[in-house]
Amino acid sequence: MPEKPERPPDPAYQKARASEPSSTGQAELASYGGAAVAPPKKVTVPDVVAMKRDGKRITMMTAYDAAFARLVDRAGIDVLLVGDSLGMVVLGYPNTVPVTMDDMVRHASAASRGATRPLLVGDMPFGSYQTGPQDALRNAARFLKEAGMDAVKIEGGRETVDTVRTLVDNGISVMAHVGLTPQRVAQLGGFKTQARTARAARRLIDDAVALEEAGAFSIVLESIPARVAAIVTERLSIPTIGIGAGLDCDGQVLVLHDVLGLYGDFKPKFAKRYADIGAQVESALRAFDAEVRAGTFPDAEHSFTMTETELDALRQGLARPKAV
Ligand code: KIV
Numbered sequence: 001m002p003e004k005p006e007r008p009p010d011p012a013y014q015k016a017r018a019s020e021p022s023s024t025g026q027a028e029l030a031s032y033g034g035a036a037v038a039p040p041k042k043v044t045v046p047d048v049v050a051m052k053r054d055g056k057r058i059t060m061m062t063a064y065d066a067a068f069a070r071l072v073d074r075a076g077i078d079v080l081l082v083g084d085s086l087g088m089v090v091l092g093y094p095n096t097v098p099v100t101m102d103d104m105v106r107h108a109s110a111a112s113r114g115a116t117r118p119l120l121v122g123d124m125p126f127g128s129y130q131t132g133p134q135d136a137l138r139n140a141a142r143f144l145k146e147a148g149m150d151a152v153k154i155e156g157g158r159e160t161v162d163t164v165r166t167l168v169d170n171g172i173s174v175m176a177h178v179g180l181t182p183q184r185v186a187q188l189g190g191f192k193t194q195a196r197t198a199r200a201a202r203r204l205i206d207d208a209v210a211l212e213e214a215g216a217f218s219i220v221l222e223s224i225p226a227r228v229a230a231i232v233t234e235r236l237s238i239p240t241i242g243i244g245a246g247l248d249c250d251g252q253v254l255v256l257h258d259v260l261g262l263y264g265d266f267k268p269k270f271a272k273r274y275a276d277i278g279a280q281v282e283s284a285l286r287a288f289d290a291e292v293r294a295g296t297f298p299d300a301e302h303s304f305t306m307t308e309t310e311l312d313a314l315r316q317g318l319a320r321p322k323a324v
Helices: 011-018 025-034 045-053 066-074 101-114 133-145 158-169 182-188 198-214 226-235 277-294 308-319
Strands: 058-062 079-082 119-123 151-155 173-179 218-222 240-243 251-254
Touching: 045 058, 045 119, 066 079, 066 101, 079 101, 079 251, 101 119, 101 133, 133 151, 133 158, 151 158, 151 182, 158 173, 158 198, 173 198, 198 218, 198 226, 218 226, 226 240
Parallel strands: 058 079, 058 251, 079 119, 119 151, 151 173, 173 218, 218 240, 240 251
Antiparallel strands: none
């Protein structure tokens, strides 16, 4: 394993972000225009591949709308994934299977309006690529043409190799995804750790190698033993991005709603909760509820006024019978 020191914060990026005067994209551009500091450089597919070569750890985070995508961008995350986890954490399904291309395109285009700097990856939902490379090509093209994505992600091993090759040959960069592939949750019998036997681990390693050979530029390793992920990472020249796959992957990804405590009490073992925003939201909503019921909101500060003269004129007008 090459050593992967922490990436030093990019001073130009921090400075540009710190000088943002308001939350609108317009103001952000204006501040870049007037400042001596250039806007942070867009992360590209070759940049992500080069990070492995340079021993730099890659950060990836999901987001599904413009508001959170903007925060992911501001935090300096390298890759923004519009994951089909959308189905669970935003749309309220029990798993990702029901998610459609239209759902993904709608949310991916919102995310791309919020984030410009990270590499933007759209997740191909269940049924959008399994029917063959041509369907996959048509659907993947929607992510680039309609949603502003830079690349797509596809779950699966050797059975997706032809599809990956077709997309890459036609100019669409592909992130692969092996290990726990949530679109197969029914077949797998639940969200279970994969590749725990020598035989299953060997199969996964062979899949990963085949996906690299087919042209994938990176690969997500989900819920597999850390030692297996380390072997895959060593064998591939493309970056591995782990979720529940240990420290030796080239990068790490988490689902935003797990990180922020926005997905109820469900927390997979691998998901670290860095904040409990859900509790804060609930307490704010309770305060609103209590103030409305008590008649203390809205107060003068949150209400509009009119002059006494206008009010008198209104009252006098109302006192006169209306002409028919
Ligand atoms: O859909 C998703 O969010 C994902 C990540 C967990 C990698 O596939």
